[in-house]
Amino acid sequence: MSEVSHINSEDKPILLSFFHADYKSTESLDSGCDSGVQFVPQDPEMTSMKMEDCCQTLELNVNIKDEDEEEEIGTSVYHGDHVKTVSSSRDQKQEDHEAEMSHQCPHCEENFTNISTLQVHLKVHTGDKSYYCSDCGKSFTTSRNLTVHHRVHTGEKPYSCSDCGESFSQQSTLKTHQRIHTGEKPYSCSDCGERFAQQGSLISHQRMHTGERPYACFDCGKCFSQQSTLKSHQRIHTGEKPYSCSDCGKRFKTSHVLTVHQRVHTGEKPYYCSQCGKSFTTSSYLLVHQRVHTGEKPYSCSDCGKSFSKQGNLKTHQRIHTGEKPYSCSCCGKSFSKQDHLRSHQRIHTGEKPFSCSDCRESFSELGNLKRHQQIHTGVKPYNCSDCGKGFYQLGNLKSHQRIHTGVKPYNCSDCGKGFYQLGNFKSHQQRHTGEKDCHSYIDGAVCLN
Numbered sequence: 416m417s418e419v420s421h422i423n424s425e426d427k428p429i430l431l432s433f434f435h436a437d438y439k440s441t442e443s444l445d446s447g448c449d450s451g452v453q454f455v456p457q458d459p460e461m462t463s464m465k466m467e468d469c470c471q472t473l474e475l476n477v478n479i480k481d482e483d484e485e486e487e488i489g490t491s492v493y494h495g496d497h498v499k500t501v502s503s504s505r506d507q508k509q510e511d512h513e514a515e516m517s518h519q520c521p522h523c524e525e526n527f528t529n530i531s532t533l534q535v536h537l538k539v540h541t542g543d544k545s546y547y548c549s550d551c552g553k554s555f556t557t558s559r560n561l562t563v564h565h566r567v568h569t570g571e572k573p574y575s576c577s578d579c580g581e582s583f584s585q586q587s588t589l590k591t592h593q594r595i596h597t598g599e600k601p602y603s604c605s606d607c608g609e610r611f612a613q614q615g616s617l618i619s620h621q622r623m624h625t626g627e628r629p630y631a632c633f634d635c636g637k638c639f640s641q642q643s644t645l646k647s648h649q650r651i652h653t654g655e656k657p658y659s660c661s662d663c664g665k666r667f668k669t670s671h672v673l674t675v676h677q678r679v680h681t682g683e684k685p686y687y688c689s690q691c692g693k694s695f696t697t698s699s700y701l702l703v704h705q706r707v708h709t710g711e712k713p714y715s716c717s718d719c720g721k722s723f724s725k726q727g728n729l730k731t732h733q734r735i736h737t738g739e740k741p742y743s744c745s746c747c748g749k750s751f752s753k754q755d756h757l758r759s760h761q762r763i764h765t766g767e768k769p770f771s772c773s774d775c776r777e778s779f780s781e782l783g784n785l786k787r788h789q790q791i792h793t794g795v796k797p798y799n800c801s802d803c804g805k806g807f808y809q810l811g812n813l814k815s816h817q818r819i820h821t822g823v824k825p826y827n828c829s830d831c832g833k834g835f836y837q838l839g840n841f842k843s844h845q846q847r848h849t850g851e852k853d854c855h856s857y858i859d860g861a862v863c864l865n
Contacts, residue, residue: 796806
């Protein structure tokens with residue numbers, strides 16, 4: 416009776432009330448019970464005896480454990496000549512959990528714990544966006560998404576970084592930002608192992624391996640791996656330049672180009688060369704500069720095999736083979752393969768000589784001509800012949816001189832076959848055959864008739 420004594424007197428009426436069924440008809444013991452136990456109408460005296468026997472049976476079979484260690488309590492009832500367990504708390508918990516997850520989406524079969532969550536989810540399939548922004552008219556599926564969107568108009572940024580103080584309009588954006596300080600990169604590429612702080616960055620990166628470019632331009636059909644790159648590209652067609660410089664008013668297609676431009680005004684050069692200390696406004700300029708130290712020339716001409724450190728230099732060089740001269744003078748129509756050659760040429764028409772010698776005040780139309788002139792004052796002849804030691808102010812003059820030692824005469828007259836070491840001498844000779852006596856001036860290799 417020590418175990419029975421644990422049953423409170425208050426609990427006994429609850430156990431007894433379990434049997435107070437309606438004896439006018441046959442009913443199941445409990446809607447939550449699947450035992451199939453039923454009560455059959457009996458004589459009142461027999462009923463009293465049975466209930467008394469049942470209470471004794473319950474007292475003999477109920478084993479109440481310590482409440483902290485209790486996992487399940489069997490509820491036993493008298494049925495005929497044996498005792499049967501109706502249900503247990505563990506089974507009931509399982510049934511409750513299944514009932515909680517009983518709200519299933521008819522479109523994708525995803526389960527939800529409550530009907531309200533399911534209703535919000537269904538809007539993904541139906542496209543229902545019943546929450547509208549009063550400022551711009553944009554619609555949203557939930558009021559929370561609308562509240563977050565409103566911060567675009569109000570400028571509210573309630574989430575601040577405890578490390579650097581930067582503020583954000585969304586908590587998720589703050590969490591992503593904090594990975595800059597923690598160095599956490601939870602997203603890993605299964606192909607190359609590279610890790611990323613943002614899932615979106617990983618998805619974009621994986622397209623390098625798959626070659627996928629899901630974003631296509633409707634105007635020209637060009638495809639891109641990122642939607643942001645497509646948007647920037649589309650501004651080529653629309654001419655839109657939404658980013659404006661507050662200092663000079665110049666407008667740009669992307670915020671990145673604006674940021675780089677603003678360094679012209681601020682003088683900021685955040686990228687430093689570790690070998691010589693020279694600084695640059697962009698990381699790409701630094702990368703190109705570092706090839707001076709490494710000697711790397713990754714761009715090769717498919718026609719002659721000549722290599723270049725800059726892609727722009729390769730494109731300019733290829734015009735030698737193609738004969739393309741895309742830069743034309745508006746005054747005389749003369750064309751040039753390089754833009755700086757056109758600018759130098761245009762100074763013939765304008766008479767502009769922006770480069771002045773600090774020693775004699777003589778002016779020049781080109782910076783290269785000024786530098787060569789200054790060597791007269793300094794007496795420096797940086798280019799020396801390895802055969803005879805003679806010095807020269809210009810590299811071109813040294814190369815022409817070296818042909819005296821090698822005997823190479825690359826310029827040959829088509830009329831008489833005579834060869835020449837220098838181009839100038841060759842042209843002067845040709846005038847004897849043609850009878851021309853025009854004076855020529857040479858600008859960066861381009862001949863301009865005066």
